[in-house]
Amino acid sequence: MQKKAALVRSTVPLALAGLLLAGCSAGEQSPEPADSDATLRVNFGQFPENWSPGQEMEGGPLRIPYETLLAPAVDGEPQPFLATEYELTDEAITLTLRDDVTFHDGEPFNAEAVATNVEFVKNSATAYAGPLQAIESVDVVDEFTVRLNLVAPTPSIANTLTTRVLPIGSPAAIEDGSIAQTPVGTSPWAYDEEQSVLGTRMIFSEFEDYWGETPGFANIELVAIEEAESVAAALTSGEIDVSDVEPDVLPRFEGTSIETLQYPAIRNNLFFFDRGPGGVFEDVELRQAVCTAINVQQLAEIESDILAAKQHFAEGEVGYNPDITGYPHDLDEAQDLYAEAGSPSVQLDMVAAPYNAQQIEIFMTQASELGDFNVSVQTLPPPQYNSEWNSGRYALGLSSNDESTPFEWYSAWFAADAPGNPAGVESDELRAAADAAIAAGSSEEADALWAEVTKIIADEALTCAHARGLETLAWNTETVSGVDAPDELWEPKLVNFRELTPAQ
Secondary structure, eight states, X not given: OOOOOOOEEESSOOOOOOOOOBOOOTTOOOOOOSXXXXXXXXXXXXXXXXXXTTSSOOHHHHTTTOOOSEEEOTTSOEEESSEEEEEEOSSEEEEEEOSSOBOTTSOBOXXXXXXXXXXXXXXXXXXXXXXXXXXXXXXEEETTEEEEEESSOOTTHHHHTTSTTOOOOOHHHHHHSGGGTSOOOSSSEEEEEEEEETTXXXXXEEOXXXXXXXXXXXXXXXXXXXXXXXXXXXXXXXXXXXXXXXXXGGGGGTTSSEEEEEEXXXXXXXXXXXXXXXXXXXXXXXXXXXXXXXXXXXXXXXXXXXXXXXXXXXXXXXXXXXXXXXXXXXXHHHHHHHHHTTOOOEEEXXXXXXXXXXHHHHHHHHHGGGSSEEEEEEEOOHHHHHHHTTSSXXXXXXXXXXXXXHHHHHHHHTSTTOTTOTTOOOOHHHHHHHHHHHHTTTSTTHHHHHHHHHHHHHHTTSEEEEEEEEEEEEEETTTEEOOOOOSSTTOSSOOBGGGOEEXX
């Protein structure tokens, strides 16, 4: 079973990273609106480059205009949201949909709309196509019943439908392509293009035909302040209500009305993309050499909000394997493995974003100690980085990956047809292990079989250098209340928008 992320609260700010806010967890009552004209002013740092369902964007901004079919509850079990109930078998998941939902553009929410979204995310070049490869086909049973037929038993599919894998967008906006720049969902807040200023602020106004309870803030103003000192100044001056913060500005909040909350939200690791025949990282010894040369603990000593880890899954999650030892830093061993790989001359380019550039530079500097191994790191704006780092243009990549089940993780990055596996290669051993785990469905044997899959991924050094990041949110207690850690696991920049109310 998954474990809910631990929470650390402080009246003195804690540490780094991103921000934003999320959708309502099922079963929770939305607060009574304190002010029908209230506007929540939120800093994100940058705006998504593409608002289409399935694209790489933080869970916070995504959940301003969009909602999901199911929602996570405190115990981690999927609960109704846009779907009122669901039935999961080894062959399919059948969802009964709400019959009172309308998209912001007036389009009806129904089974056809769900089918359009599933097929768009699954069959397009989207960041989250991988997890939806478990769906073989979609049947529109009737207007408000949809059946997702599964390729094989997929016990994680209900959990997938609670995540940013499948936000539900207007089918009309998807079909004409306008959704890429103009998000159209079903949430309490509709994008207001007339009031928004391109590249400066995005206004999401109250959607009067919303199907659910009215949230505490009728409107959301999303801004993009990137520089850390400017963010701190905007918070303390009352220009914005909530934002992410970085460690070097934390002293500025002492003695002010700014409060902070920290939770584990990011897990990232290094991927070897070019590992096909003739690829730079075809040789497992070279991949193992790079993994052994990298010292994640050194990064953790520099960045206080980073924790070193040996594997993707945390203890208590399905997929965790206690036998995975990771790749403890040992330069002598790394150089021996490099020699076994033939001491190849490696000259590569790699991209980073401002928020992970230092991590990538540290790791690549460590890897350069192998020998003739040189990686040039270019820092890109976040939207461009999000669309390019795992596109296949680069042999190496590092970013967050929030898949919370081993099926999703395998399907997204390591299966031969995974979107995150541009080389399209997969060992016979890994394929056989994954096939066995998938066939086991939700049986008692499934957990052990998935643990074997993650062990093979580790042994083959398909990924390594696991790090976990702590998210810190800061808010002005004089203007907003109700900020809490999200129920969504391993998603940065989340707060439940619907629970927030103007401070009294």
